Amino acid sequence: MAQITLPITLLDAYKSRVIDVDLVGEPFDDVQALMRLLSDSPSSFHIFVKVEGNEHPTALVADVNLEQLAEVRDILDTDDRGRVRFDNGGRGGDPMPTLIDIINVIGYVTTPYAVGKLAHKTWYELIYGRRQKAARDWLRGGRDDVLDPLRSWVRFQRAWKEDHFRKIFDLNRDEAFRLLRASGYEYRDTDETWWT
Numbered sequence: 001m002a003q004i005t006l007p008i009t010l011l012d013a014y015k016s017r018v019i020d021v022d023l024v025g026e027p028f029d030d031v032q033a034l035m036r037l038l039s040d041s042p043s044s045f046h047i048f049v050k051v052e053g054n055e056h057p058t059a060l061v062a063d064v065n066l067e068q069l070a071e072v073r074d075i076l077d078t079d080d081r082g083r084v085r086f087d088n089g090g091r092g093g094d095p096m097p098t099l100i101d102i103i104n105v106i107g108y109v110t111t112p113y114a115v116g117k118l119a120h121k122t123w124y125e126l127i128y129g130r131r132q133k134a135a136r137d138w139l140r141g142g143r144d145d146v147l148d149p150l151r152s153w154v155r156f157q158r159a160w161k162e163d164h165f166r167k168i169f170d171l172n173r174d175e176a177f178r179l180l181r182a183s184g185y186e187y188r189d190t191d192e193t194w195w196t
Helices: 031-036 066-071 099-106 120-141 150-156 162-169 173-182
Strands: 004-012 019-024 045-050 059-062 084-087 160-161 186-188 193-195
Touching: 004 066, 019 031, 099 160, 120 150, 120 162, 120 173, 160 162, 162 173, 162 193, 173 186
Parallel strands: 004 084
Antiparallel strands: 004 019, 045 059, 045 084, 160 193, 186 193
């Protein structure tokens, strides 16, 4: 097989340096493993994706092989010399979507690219699709308790406005009430908000 060469720039957050290098390997070489040769960082390596309608590129875990990375290069953010941007800075909070998630979403969402950017519809499916699927699975399963990761996604907010919650989890009013109650939220008439 022919090797793939991808010019990259790595902002190594742990050693406060920038590394410009060509990432070279076989098509099925793991990008995380190739990046570990450049930095022994304890964090995952992130790539930046341009999303239509977002002002700044979005960081995603680069959990792909080199061939997959090369295939989606058009939606990856680059520096002014055309080098694909990577970093290894830690990011807390909600579980991050990964580049393989995008590749999987692109596989079934139409028009994934819009002028070299990930279409907003694709991004929305990527970010909220897992939450919505987990909520539907919970409802179909008939459980009273809410397990992770759904519980973490629901409890991520201390308070929820009903419309916003229904949109994020793609639920009707009764389904949303049931999930919120099962997750420990109570409704307050004074501000029409669900609170923990």
